[in-house]
Amino acid sequence: MRADAADRVEPATNKYLIAVLAWAIPGAGHLLLGRRQKGVTFLITLTLMFAAGLWLEGRIFPLGFDLTQPLVGLAAIADLGIGIPYFVAKFMGHGAGQVTAITYEYGNAFAIVAGLLNMLVVLDAWDIAEGRK
Amino acid sequence: MTSHVALMALFSLFVSVVFATLMRDEPRDQALFGLRLFGGFMAAGIVIGWLLYPLPL
Numbered sequence: 001m002r003a004d005a006a007d008r009v010e011p012a013t014n015k016y017l018i019a020v021l022a023w024a025i026p027g028a029g030h031l032l033l034g035r036r037q038k039g040v041t042f043l044i045t046l047t048l049m050f051a052a053g054l055w056l057e058g059r060i061f062p063l064g065f066d067l068t069q070p071l072v073g074l075a076a077i078a079d080l081g082i083g084i085p086y087f088v089a090k091f092m093g094h095g096a097g098q099v100t101a102i103t104y105e106y107g108n109a110f111a112i113v114a115g116l117l118n119m120l121v122v123l124d125a126w127d128i129a130e131g132r133k
Numbered sequence: 134m135t136s137h138v139a140l141m142a143l144f145s146l147f148v149s150v151v152f153a154t155l156m157r158d159e160p161r162d163q164a165l166f167g168l169r170l171f172g173g174f175m176a177a178g179i180v181i182g183w184l185l186y187p188l189p190l
Contacts, residue, residue: 037160041150045147045150045151045154056134106144110147113147117151
């Protein structure tokens with residue numbers, strides 16, 4: 001029996017799975033899509049950048065939107081963009097943030113930008129999975 | 134490490150590598166684009182630093 005267009009099941013869930021994995025582990029989406037060089041580069045670079053943020057005494061901003069401090073909420077969303085490393089660092093007790101440290105703001109910038117860059121990487125993986133790239 | 138320039142260079146390096154990898158497919162193109170980005174970040178940082186130098190911050 002021939003399957004017509006309505007019967008064909010597109011691997012739509014794969015796109016979502018790839019997006020979730022790409023968020024959770026930097027570079028995992030590209031690795032799953034066969035872009036090994038890009039995946040490994042993202043994995044190493046973004047993980048190192050986030051770790052550098054912690055090393056520079058940056059803070060992992062807490063989730064939970066406090067209307068009196070909207071920038072903290074936005075920073076938390078950006079931090080969360082890095083995926084599992086966010087939770088691993090929290091679990092290991094890193095990212096308390098030493099406000100008096102001279103590198104505190106640098107550390108925040110490294111961790112926040114690592115999360116934001118990983119969001120871009122997720123979008124790139126999504127485009128590849130969609131066949132746009 | 135507390136040197137502003139060294140931290141700026143490290144930050145620029147990370148961002149350049151990610152953008153170059155995202156925007157170019159061939160390793161040679163990635164390397165060239167990454168180097169240009171890195172140079173641009175460093176030059177812009179130094180130029181803006183000097184422009185801000187006279188300001189009373």
